[in-house]
Amino acid sequence: MPKPGQAGGRPRDSRVDHAIAEAVRALLAEHGYAALTVDAVAARAGIGKAAIYRRFATKQEMIFAVILHGMSEKPPADTGTLRGDITALAAWFGDRIAHADAGVMAGLVADIHADPALQTRFTDTYLTLERSILAALIDRAMARGELPTRPDPALVHGLLLGPLFTWQIMLGESAARTPQLAHTVAHMVTDALSMGVIPPATP
Amino acid sequence: MPKPGQAGGRPRDSRVDHAIAEAVRALLAEHGYAALTVDAVAARAGIGKAAIYRRFATKQEMIFAVILHGMSEKPPADTGTLRGDITALAAWFGDRIAHADAGVMAGLVADIHADPALQTRFTDTYLTLERSILAALIDRAMARGELPTRPDPALVHGLLLGPLFTWQIMLGESAARTPQLAHTVAHMVTDALSMGVIPPATP
Amino acid sequence: MPKPGQAGGRPRDSRVDHAIAEAVRALLAEHGYAALTVDAVAARAGIGKAAIYRRFATKQEMIFAVILHGMSEKPPADTGTLRGDITALAAWFGDRIAHADAGVMAGLVADIHADPALQTRFTDTYLTLERSILAALIDRAMARGELPTRPDPALVHGLLLGPLFTWQIMLGESAARTPQLAHTVAHMVTDALSMGVIPPATP
Amino acid sequence: MPKPGQAGGRPRDSRVDHAIAEAVRALLAEHGYAALTVDAVAARAGIGKAAIYRRFATKQEMIFAVILHGMSEKPPADTGTLRGDITALAAWFGDRIAHADAGVMAGLVADIHADPALQTRFTDTYLTLERSILAALIDRAMARGELPTRPDPALVHGLLLGPLFTWQIMLGESAARTPQLAHTVAHMVTDALSMGVIPPATP
DNA sequence: ATATAAGCGAGACGGTACGTCACGTCTTTGT
DNA sequence: ACAAAGACGTGACGTACCGTCTCGCTTATAT
Structure with a gap:
């Protein structure tokens, strides 16, 4: 019998994260912001809704996180003037x-x-x-x-x-x-x- | 049987228009845009939902019309420079x-x-x-x-x-x-x- | 100045009664009982809803009156045995x-x-x-x-x-x-x- | 990412079925057939309307199913004459x-x-x-x-x-x-x- | 002759219920 | 313990009818 580890359990599957992000982006591009539903994201990503809500508290948090994640390009450096x-x-x-x-x-x-x-x-x-x-x-x-x-x-x-x-x-x-x-x-x-x-x- | 009049019908009640506008503005101020519901507007205005949907096709049209109506102030005139x-x-x-x-x-x-x-x-x-x-x-x-x-x-x-x-x-x-x-x-x-x-x- | 007569006013138009009865019968035959609406009856009869509600208190009374009106055939007489x-x-x-x-x-x-x-x-x-x-x-x-x-x-x-x-x-x-x-x-x-x-x- | 199971999902809660049936019967007894509303059934049963419409396509199907369910008593057997x-x-x-x-x-x-x-x-x-x-x-x-x-x-x-x-x-x-x-x-x-x-x- | 009163078509009104949809949560089975 | 699947309570949506109420007009009757 395995002892109850306090940090055990199955680790989050990073492929799920990527699938969510891709599904959100695709659905936003295809149908627009207002038409985006969590069920559609889950279906498109081939995952369950619970996997989404385990990561994000609300739909908005999900979109926010997905959209503003790719925006982390480096800002321009000092040009001298x-x-x-x-x-x-x-x-x-x-x-x-x-x-x-x-x-x-x-x-x-x-x-x-x-x-x-x-x-x-x-x-x-x-x-x-x-x-x-x-x-x-x-x-x-x-x-x-x-x-x-x-x-x-x-x-x-x-x-x-x-x-x-x-x-x-x-x-x-x-x-x-x-x-x-x-x-x-x-x-x-x-x-x-x-x-x-x-x-x-x-x- | 009287001949069919071509322009009869009860006219729209302007008090309803005003009641809608006031209710929308009050509810937006109190609870914010996302919390605005058509039922709440109807209840606050003391009217039926049908009276709203007779005027506006969607909730958004209603808000749009109400909010952008008071904005028709006169633009500034020629100042000379x-x-x-x-x-x-x-x-x-x-x-x-x-x-x-x-x-x-x-x-x-x-x-x-x-x-x-x-x-x-x-x-x-x-x-x-x-x-x-x-x-x-x-x-x-x-x-x-x-x-x-x-x-x-x-x-x-x-x-x-x-x-x-x-x-x-x-x-x-x-x-x-x-x-x-x-x-x-x-x-x-x-x-x-x-x-x-x-x-x-x-x- | 004439005193308020208690029997004045325009009399009911019997053509309206007939138009209602015909419309009800036609709509019942075409679309069935459940699909019968007062608005449809008024539209079909070419009259206003008020003319219906001046005659009948409810939709059901109207249908009842129209349907059970033609049923007043004479019952069979004494046949001797x-x-x-x-x-x-x-x-x-x-x-x-x-x-x-x-x-x-x-x-x-x-x-x-x-x-x-x-x-x-x-x-x-x-x-x-x-x-x-x-x-x-x-x-x-x-x-x-x-x-x-x-x-x-x-x-x-x-x-x-x-x-x-x-x-x-x-x-x-x-x-x-x-x-x-x-x-x-x-x-x-x-x-x-x-x-x-x-x-x-x-x- | 786990492979999609083909038979998963939360099963229908039989308590919901019973609650619906009981609510329908109680409301019919109290207020009659014409006064029965789906919202009232949901409220009385302590469930959501969606749970009803997941089971029955229309209000009528619901009533039909509930009422004609208890009627399945055994018919009388052969008495010999x-x-x-x-x-x-x-x-x-x-x-x-x-x-x-x-x-x-x-x-x-x-x-x-x-x-x-x-x-x-x-x-x-x-x-x-x-x-x-x-x-x-x-x-x-x-x-x-x-x-x-x-x-x-x-x-x-x-x-x-x-x-x-x-x-x-x-x-x-x-x-x-x-x-x-x-x-x-x-x-x-x-x-x-x-x-x-x-x-x-x-x- | 003309004022009064009621009827008329049209359609807006407050209200109520419908059936749908999405949210975020919960419950099952599988691995 | 996490996964997919999907049922759950909640609550808003927009639609459809009901029965009532104006509106401007027409039509009889009673002065």
Whole structure:
């Protein structure tokens, strides 16, 4: 008779994780965010619903985890100049948005607003990362003497990401022109930063 | 037997329309977008569900109609200068967004992506209006000789609206600082326009 | 100024009554009892629902009134013998049942059980009539000395009508053979009456 | 990843079946056939509507199944004589009818006429059973030489069951007198059979 | 002659029940 | 102990009817 180990039991099957992720992505692409059901994911993945709920508390957590998992590309490195950094960052933002499905992003954002747990997760995982990237960028520019004053990173975040995000989510514009918009945004924000147009953080 | 009248029937009761609108707004404010149910709206409004579905094909159409109805405030008029026009427009955008609930806006945007009928309605009702406002603004600036080239109105739209929209919906930032952001955006976009940074429409 | 007359107003339009009756009969024949809706009757009759509800309190009252209106054929007269009377009465019962739609009768009976008002109406209009016919028949037979004792009219009613009614409603048998069954029933009941098999009423 | 089992799944909970049956019976007894709603059944049974609709396609199927399930008592056995067999069968019919609610039976019969699926089910489950009982009874009587000719079983069915069924459903008479009626019917039908009054089946 | 009163077709109204669907949980059998 | 399968309670959806209530109009009768 085996002794009751406290860490025993059958280990989670990593193929199940992959099957879930693939099924979610396929179903989102085929039928859209609103039509995604947990039963359909389980059927497509050839697994049981319990295997999903053992991993994620809710459907939204599942989608969130699956979608935001592939987005962990490395952010752009130091280019040596403010203009270079901003341009690279805008391009990075634009790329990620252009490669995402607008409907999925919209659904995700709505679900984040509906569920405080997801909101926390989103803030911690995502916004914090981007904010730190921006803060580092600004720090480097300050060190280089490229900025007259230290602009509020939150404002810069909105100014850089906003047009790109809105372009596809709100305005329904083509992802093909996102690079052009990213370039314009970068140009504009760099000029604004250089001229001290963007106010500092208010304590 | 009397001849069949061709235009009879009891007219729609406008009190029902108002009751629906009020109930929707109250329930959205109290419990949020995701928790809104048609039964609850009917109960709160003191009407039957049929009265709702006689007016709106789906729950989403109802919310869409109710929420986007009060938004038909007059856009800002000609201020005489490009900077004035842009500043006023950014403030107008910011105001409307700041007075809306972020969760409701997010839900609405997600539903618009999920339903082609709503998408059409949104484009026709909303985007078309804003685009025409922007086009007129640009036309006036061109006539005044304030622009070196004619910028793509779609890009300007994204650059102006994007940061404000994203500020609350995506970044979850405070509505209190929206006016500050609107001012910054206006400054930045005006400069960019004056310097010909924003490319023209690609035919 | 005329005083409020107590008998003024536009009189009921008899064409409306006929249109209702015809519509009800047509729709029952086409789609069956369960599928009959008041809206459909109004539409088919080319009238408004209010005209129906001005005449009948409920849908069931309407159907009841329409269906049981054409059934007021004269019951068979005295034939001079018990056997002749019973045979004629069984044939009369059989005829009425054979000319009715089984589904409609079943629906009507169910509605009668569901609504006390209809039940009263049915008893007063229908059962009372048939009972009096039977009582008269028995009285004549008693006077002729054809019966050893006075049988309970209620039992005779059940014995005569029962097989014919059940034949189509419960057993789903063909109306074509109803006359044969009526003849058999008459033969059997006459014999039973003559031999005093049917007990008298219990006081 | 484990291979998909072909026979897994949680089995139907028999307590749910019993709870449904009990709830249906209780609600029918308390409020009558017309007032029975699926929601009420679910609430009373302490289960979800889905559990009901997983078992029955419609409300009518549910009622049908519940009501006609307890009716599967054993039919009377061979008594050795035609008179004994007929008397026992009439008493059996009378018993089942007397123990049923007239309103429920009426509703059930109406629903059977409204739904071809139920009609088939009723014919196969019920009529076929009773017909075979009758056929066997007639066969035995023929073998005993108690019948001059072979009567049509369908006619005998109508003659035996008809008065008893109609007594309560159509005439609204008291169930208390059903045994008396059953006895009279049996007497009458036995005499008719013995004398060859009931015609043979027409091919 | 004209005001009153009721009837008329049309269709919106509050309400109730239907049957469907999805969620997240629970229960079985298998390995 | 985890897997797939699938039943479970819950609760919202959108539909269909019921019987009632306006609406603007028509039609008799009673002043």
